[in-house]
Amino acid sequence: MKKKCLLVCLLCCLLFGFALAEEPMTETVLFEGSQPASGGWNLALTIDTTNVNGTFDPSLISENGYFAVTYDGVQNGVYLALSDWEGGVWAQINVPSTCTQTDGLYTAVFSFEQCRMAYGSMDFAAADQICVGTSASTKTMVIHKVAWYGAAQTDSLGADEVLFSGAATSTAQNECLVFRFTQHVGGTFDASQMRTDSRLYVEYSGAKYGVYLALSSHSGATQWAKVNTSETVEVSEGRYGAYFDESAMAMAFGSNFARLDQISVYSSGKQPVTLHKLAYFAGTGEIVDSSDGRWDRPDTGIAFIGDSICQNTKLLYGDWNTILGRSDCANYGIGGQTTLECRARIGELAARNYRQIVFICGINDIGHGYTKEEIVQNYAAMIETVQASNPDCQFVILSTLPTTSAFYSGQQGKITLLNLAFKRFANKTPNVTFVDAYSAFCPKAGEYAYPQLLSDGLHPNAEGYVKIAEILTPYLLPEAE
Numbered sequence: 001m002k003k004k005c006l007l008v009c010l011l012c013c014l015l016f017g018f019a020l021a022e023e024p025m026t027e028t029v030l031f032e033g034s035q036p037a038s039g040g041w042n043l044a045l046t047i048d049t050t051n052v053n054g055t056f057d058p059s060l061i062s063e064n065g066y067f068a069v070t071y072d073g074v075q076n077g078v079y080l081a082l083s084d085w086e087g088g089v090w091a092q093i094n095v096p097s098t099c100t101q102t103d104g105l106y107t108a109v110f111s112f113e114q115c116r117m118a119y120g121s122m123d124f125a126a127a128d129q130i131c132v133g134t135s136a137s138t139k140t141m142v143i144h145k146v147a148w149y150g151a152a153q154t155d156s157l158g159a160d161e162v163l164f165s166g167a168a169t170s171t172a173q174n175e176c177l178v179f180r181f182t183q184h185v186g187g188t189f190d191a192s193q194m195r196t197d198s199r200l201y202v203e204y205s206g207a208k209y210g211v212y213l214a215l216s217s218h219s220g221a222t223q224w225a226k227v228n229t230s231e232t233v234e235v236s237e238g239r240y241g242a243y244f245d246e247s248a249m250a251m252a253f254g255s256n257f258a259r260l261d262q263i264s265v266y267s268s269g270k271q272p273v274t275l276h277k278l279a280y281f282a283g284t285g286e287i288v289d290s291s292d293g294r295w296d297r298p299d300t301g302i303a304f305i306g307d308s309i310c311q312n313t314k315l316l317y318g319d320w321n322t323i324l325g326r327s328d329c330a331n332y333g334i335g336g337q338t339t340l341e342c343r344a345r346i347g348e349l350a351a352r353n354y355r356q357i358v359f360i361c362g363i364n365d366i367g368h369g370y371t372k373e374e375i376v377q378n379y380a381a382m383i384e385t386v387q388a389s390n391p392d393c394q395f396v397i398l399s400t401l402p403t404t405s406a407f408y409s410g411q412q413g414k415i416t417l418l419n420l421a422f423k424r425f426a427n428k429t430p431n432v433t434f435v436d437a438y439s440a441f442c443p444k445a446g447e448y449a450y451p452q453l454l455s456d457g458l459h460p461n462a463e464g465y466v467k468i469a470e471i472l473t474p475y476l477l478p479e480a481e
Contacts (some may be wrong), residue, residue, distance in 0.1 A: 035142065046371075047146060058127040061148065067148055071108070076108065078096070078108050078135060173270045177273070185334055199230070204239070204276055206271060214266055227244050257288055259293050302329050305361070309460065310332075323468070325469075342378070358396045358398060366414050403457055440467050
């Protein structure tokens with residue numbers, strides 16, 4: 001009898017083990033396409049997590065899962081790295097656990113255990129990027145796919161959309177924990193579909209009333225508005241959930257949600273607080289704003305599109321008409337944006353009839369780890385989009401400016417190489433001109449910027465914008481009669 005019981009127990013254990021082994025893995029595709037990469041320990045691809053406005057939630061990285069990189073090249077020819085900017089972590093795995101070949105393509109697998117050992121933790125919630133690069137081989141590779149395979153995870157909230165899931169910590173008052181661009185300006189969340197019973201939800205740990213919400217617009221609605229919490233609940237000990245009703249958002253921002261461009265979560269006190277989730281509950285009520293969200297800008301003249309340097313750091317030094325002494329400039333700059341987000345919203349400019357478009361964007365791309373090839377590719381796509389409807393439009397690419405050592409320490413060479421790539425692209429592309437303002441902002445290529453031309457080590461001050469105006473003016477078309 002004892003032997004029978006023992007056999008039954010062993011059989012049950014085996015069946016349970018098989019069930020676990022055969023548990024289906026959920027595929028999360030991080031990249032799919034064709035990304036060429038030269039050999040010799042070069043970074044080929046950077047994928048942002050939800051901590052820095054990407055779509056991959058790093059908290060999905062869990063035991064028994066793995067990353068898989070599919071590529072064309074040589075066996076064991078790629079590495080994987082996980083980075084955490086704030087924590088100063090660069091966890092690189094040089095050799096995959098397995099690398100197999102099927103139909104001429106290699107698939108390199110990087111296991112959870114490899115990731116854990118390199119990263120130094122089982123908790124990846126703070127990771128900012130997943131990076132793929134080429135190893136020592138000198139042969140050119142082509143990355144086709146990067147994916148995570150792990151156990152399926154469900155959102156217990158039942159939210160219609162999760163805008164952020166990860167870990168962002170602040171120890172200072174009024175510090176931005178995370179921001180998300182809406183679909184209107186290159187993000188994914190469609191704020192124009194906000195309903196009368198819609199809610200935003202923020203989950204965090206730390207002080208009970210440790211966060212608040214801010215809504216902002218660059219396109220014509222309220223520029224910035226703080227939103228008060230509608231309801232705060234305790235999720236677990238030391239962890240809270242704050243709800244923000246549509247009525248509270250409309251009271252602070254107004255009802256022009258089609259022009260809502262950015263949603264931000266801020267720390268409200270000096271006590272440490274960690275943001276875990278930002279989510280949206282759509283509701284079933286009436287849609288609040290039926291407008292088209294069109295920017296309140298003129299349809300003709302010269303348009304400027306780019307990041308905070310294009311935006312003039314929230315117009316502290318006047319708009320481009322003031323800076324250049326003109327009356328025909330339209331500013332589409334948005335702080336914090338990369339060329340990828342500008343590319344997503346270039347249709348707004350393509351639908352108009354601008355005689356000339358000036359691009360001022362690239363420094364944030366370097367911060368996100370994008371390659372110069374990726375950045376130039378985004379410029380090319382934007383120009384192609386505009387030319388399809390406005391073939392006579394002229395384009396100006398203003399060089400990416402240097403910074404002081406307070407920003408992008410050790411990366412000034414990347415700025416130099418990006419500007420060289422811009423120049424080469426402009427030289428071979430009709431109706432595109434590269435304008436070098438970089439050289440006026442630093443002693444020589446690769447060195448840090450003159451601090452007297454910058455307000456904070458990154459953004460030009462009034463004197464810096466005067467310098468840009470002097471350099472840029474000769475390349476701009478004269479105002480129309």
